[in-house]
Amino acid sequence: MDIPNDITTTIYLISCLIITLGSIILLICYKKYNKTWPKTPVIIIGILLFLLNLNAWYFLSTNYKSKISILASSKPIHHDVLETEFRSFEVPGFSFINQVPNDEESENFDCSSIKMINDNIIESSPLINLNKDDDLKSLRDQLLNMSETNAVYKLCFQDKEHESEEDILKKKWFKFCGSSVWMSNYGVYFTINRIVYTKEGSRNNPTISILSGQIFNRNWEELKDYKFPNSNLTFPTILPHYIDIGKKEKKEIIGSEDPRVILNEYNEDGKTIQEPIVIFNARRTEIKWFRAMHIYRPLLDPVNIIRLSIKDKKRSFREKNWAPFMNSHDNDYINFIYNFNPLRIIKCDLKSGECNKVTGPPFNTLNANDNAGKLRGGTQLIEIPENFLPNDVTEKNKFLLGIARSHNKECGCLIELYRPHIFILSKSKDPEINNYQLDYVSSLLDFNIVPEPWSIGKSTCQDGKSVLIPNSIAYWDKIGNHDYMGITLSEADRSNKLIHIRGLLPYLTQILQKRLDQTDNKDTILLENKLLGDCSTSLSEEYCEKAENLLGW
Template sequence: MLFQRDDLVRINRNEVIIPKGLFRNEKELGKFVRQHEDYLREHLSGSTEFNQAIETDPRKELHETKYKKFDFTAFSLAENINLNLQQCNRLQLNSSVMISKAAEVKTSLHEVLQNLLTIIESGEDPYLKDLKRIILPELRLQLDHNVVDKFWFRLAGSSVWLKDYGVHYMVSRIMYSHRGTRDGPLLSLSYAQLYDQNWNELVGTRLLVPKIRNATGDKQYILHFPQIIPIPFYQDEQLNEYQYYGPEDPRLMLVKNKAGYEEPLVLFNSYRCKMDTFDDDEDDKLVTKERCYRAMSICWPWQLDERKFSKTVELNIENYRLRTQKNWTPFTSHLDRQVDGYDSHIYFVYRWANLDILKCDLQGACSYDYRFNTSLSLENDVGPFRGGTQLINLNDMVAVKDNKEVWAGFARAHIDDCGCGSSMYRPNLVVIIKKRKHSRNYYKVTHISSSLSFDMYVPGWDLLYPQDSCLRSSVLIPNGVSQWVADRDSAGAVVDDYLTLTLSVSDYTVHRINVKGLLKELINWGTFDYDIMGNTHHANDNLVCALQSSFEFCTKYGLEHQLKRKNKNPKDDDGMTIDPKKVEYFKYVQRYELRGAPEA
């Protein structure tokens, strides 16, 4: 059944998709169903269809999309300018690609939250029932008054193409603010959805993860979609309304497991508290005290424990725990896969300027794989470039010589007081190259772009007065590279390539945009021939030039988007336009002494 509402296209089908190649024919599939009848009856209704995935090419949608030219500026390490900003033109590359019109990937939050309420009240889901004290009874009131979208927000969506299932797998952040402010959430959840090759959402579809494809090797799962990923998180015994609970800023990537199959991995940060022992210097005794901090973690959403929660591991840098960890950029190693046969480690860009690279094992122990400046403390600010998408290993797309690896992706620049509101966030294309020599790894950010607009409209922070583009923060954040595929000629040369990027606008949306020809542009730059060992140029030259150019972009953007007519609507204490629906809702909140009422 296909239904469409407000350009939200969904296909409702009671179906289990089985990974391609698992069974040779219908007879083997039927035998599997009969052998697992009890398990399947427990998880499925009698009318469920079992369909083995067939070879599906997502490029058809990419080929049929209309594109237009998009010019941008990047900076290489072509020469040594010794951080002299007056010489940035010597590093500048004036480039262009083709881009599609950005499309919003919409979801009905009212439907999501109505389903969530039903499951919570049933008490059948061990993960969701724990949310009861955080979001009830306010959620019932919000649904009754049809104001869910004033307090719940979906953003930060990233996706990957599951070639063995023929679907896009997307994970986004669903955020709850009992006060209705996007920069003050009480709870964050990770929401997983499936889409077909044309980006129609598949509702009611399940994925079978059989034993042979599960890295744990001893269980099989039927995963229902859409779903809240059961990522465990810390909760105070006494709920603190000023604390942030749950997994934030999910970043999705594909990793190869021990069984030899690709599975999704989610990187996120979350608030945690643990009991730490320390010496208080008062006497000879050690003192135990609860210590709270924000940590980075990785989660395998398809690997479940006995509680049916997803396997999650906290990341720790050489046993040193920072008070706040956020905005790491993940990637995997093509060369490691060749040696180990799977992704035995996950790598992260911890710091872009003065490049720091972390290497983490699957138990969460992290150490430095490279440091540009070994004297910098972990406590030092990471700088304006941070986070962004995962990095795509281009060794999987292009033959790379000389024991090198090349990655590309999109970081984001966070620039304060640059001419458009208090801060601006925009994507920056980045390229990293690694060379291994004498058992050591050396990395460089060889190319980085100025701020990229992708010609997208970015409304202001006040959703009731979006034309005020530079009110408070101007936010366009890259979340993930969903796919990057290439068309080749008979000799194997790249003819065209297509990248799908997901972004969030004003911390309020999930958008996707296709970029055509970026890999060809990187080839034209000579990226794959760059010798980072023979080139002694200062590794921060291009970053400072990109930062200066991004600042200039912000200043120009602010001048072009000056508010022409003052917002005369009444404002709340936060400087936002007063929303009559929220005012009415808060009357009931105060009457029943619920959470979220504005402070007197």
């Protein structure tokens, strides 16, 4: 059993003091009695004590040096994370990186043939609750004040006179979809949340959804009255963006849903500029109340939003679940995985909102609503830093990592199951090659989390629904011999949680070191992406059966 770092440090400190004291006593005694003491044993004991001293003080110096370096740098990891008690978990996954699929076998493909064996230990911390008891009350109070000048917020106050504020907050208000990104320029996490008010008390059918913003320090302590330079917003706050209320008399499903935040980082006049960009979906009047994806830049313009539209594609009734990522060399555009199976990447202008397909097969001209597959968007994608991987791996390709989610039906005792999946996307560094390729997808993951049931008071099997949604990769960094990743998640659409993951990088490196050169054959890429999507949920029934027994669903 590993001894926690703080206990180890204490043991070493006590040992250092005892050894140092012993060395001093030995030196004094030897000076006093050196004529009667045999020299050889004393010299041997002295050397041993010196080596023990050196070892103990070296451990202490490196241990505290790492903490000091964290505090003195712009790293997103607080030193308390290093002393957290982690528990290991399995990450089964699938990849074609060292073989090419056979088209003839695709109908009855055996996913076990591409299952990756993990020789590394991957661990997770206990869950951290990012929601506070008074969050919703303070946000509701702010909305009440804002409703005096903006009628749209009056939709949040359709309660009966006999209802107490406590009951209203408990039954009709929810805060989830917390998505965070580290802004090293300011040493803070920028976090976006979805605030839901439901007149009927059903979060499945909200009256209105609104965005709120919070700021956390590196230890995930909320900062009050925080302001960014050149912005009039004071956090925490309701974000006052435009909300379309539609033309229907009955007001429901109004506002912004499934928000995600991504960092746009670029160089301007020799300075690194960092800006959070928020992506969400919402219904709009001008497109017949269809649901569309939007861009919102709260620090640049806290009111206006930009609706996204894809050139040469018939508009879908419901656009959602796009997974965003930035290109570090092209900060005027934002990219998305539009769908995983088949894999399509689109690129959207941050100013106009016009999107073009970059890679993937043509869109379905007969059915515009075919974009939802087994894997769907979860977090943003982050580019894996080149210094995280061996040079031979990054010589020709760049790699992006994200966490998708799957929607599984009829799984064990459950009717619906939502779970995260880690995936890796690659692209050639050759600017002439636009193909993106799905290199790896994990099976269903829960990071040692037992999600709370959808309905309070019911067991998971009684409820029939288990929802664990990944919202963001808040950070990923290396300290010493370990890599740490912070992931924000929501359970049952009513919470914002944070979990730290340790040791993911060696596993991913092990996979990518076996990678064959990327193929240019579009048919092969299409087949690989399809089979990886199928294999990602191939173990869902096995997962549900194990969880039902082990977790007492």
